[in-house]
Every structure is written in structure tokens, then in C-alpha cells.
Amino acid sequence: MKFKLDYKKIAICFIAVLGMGFFLSFLMLCNLGTDPCSFMNKSISDRLGILFGTCQLIMNALMLIIVLFWDRSHLGFGTIFNMVLVGYYVDFFDWLWLKFIPASIFTNPATRWSIFLITLIGFIISVAVYINSDMGVSPYDALPKIITNKVCDRFPKLPKMIIRMIWDFSVILIGSLAGGKPIIGIILMAIFLGPAISLVGKLFKS
Secondary structure (H helix, E strand, C coil), X not given: CCCCCCHHHHHHHHHHHHHHHHHHHHHHHHCCCCCHHHHHHHHHHHHHCCCHHHHHHHHHHHHHHHHHHHCHHHCCHHHHHHHHHHHHHHHHHHHHHHXXXXXXXXXXXXXXXXXXXXXXXXXHHHHHHHHHCCCCCCHHHHHHHHXXXXXXXXXXXXXXXXXXXXXXXXXXXXXXXXXXXXXXXXXXHHHHHHHHHHHHHHHHHC
């Protein structure tokens, strides 16, 4: 595992992870769609009756074992931040919002959609900053990268985005089998979230 003691990048990565948890908590309460990984982990955590953060940590730890054997180059401080912090940030902010914000805010169509769209933009920007901090990615994101590299070495004409979409839809299937309902927002995120994050990342770099 590579660790770069670039404290500025570490701080940026940490803040981006905090932003991911902050905005993801709103997306979950609006229940109009989250990223596939969060959908799967939320479905499993609800089924098992455990905290979302605990489920996220366990699932990523299992995937981390595979990444450690295949390719450690995708790992770094950001990997640990994502694995350990994002889920528990969501649990904390969920508790905070439900304590101080009326629940009707997240069910009224006008406010629900407004919050969803605003926080979706914030979530995408946070993820883009996290990825472009170059401090490593989560095991969930590392695995499809590794698989893509191995598959495209044998089938160079295969579009890389196809493998990521297959990965995300497989995760949605697991979440559905665990009892989650794959509403249209989750399907759209599986298709468009990756390109949107890449676009924001390019804008930041420029």
C-alpha cells in the first residue's frame, strides 16, 4: 500500500470524504437514488439491522482483501478514509437531520426533489475532489479498475465503461436481493454518475 505524506492532499481528501458523507445522508433521506455501492450497503444493513457505516466498512474490508492480492497501486490514505468514515458520517448526519429537520421535508415532492438535486451536485463534486486528490480509492472503486485493466489487456477493443456498468449493476442486483428497491434514480446513477464525476474532475484539473 502506498502512503504519500503530502499533508495538503491528505487534508483535501479528508474534507472531500466528509462532504461525501454529508451529501449522501441527504440523498438517502430523500430516497430518490444513491450510488450503487451505497444502495447495496444500505439494503444489507437494513436487512441485518446494523449501522450503515458498519456494513460499509465490512463490505469494503472484504473487497480490500482481493485488492491487496491483485493490485495495491490503487490504495492510499483515501482508501482508509472512504472505508472507515463515509458510512459513519452518513449515520451521524442522518441522526442529526431527523432530530432537527421535519421529516416532511424529505417526503414533500417540491422540497424532496430540490434537496435531492442540490445535494446530488454536492456529492458529485465531493467524489470528484476525492478521486482527483490522488490519495487512493475505495476497494469498491479499485476492483473494477483492476478488472478493467486485466480484461482490456485481452480484449483491447472492449469499452472500459462497459465493465464499470456491469460492476455497478451487479451491485444493484445484490442490493435488490437483500431487500432494497432499485428506483429509477439508482439506475440513472449507475449509468451517468461515472461520466459526471470524470467531467467534474477534468474541470478541476483544468
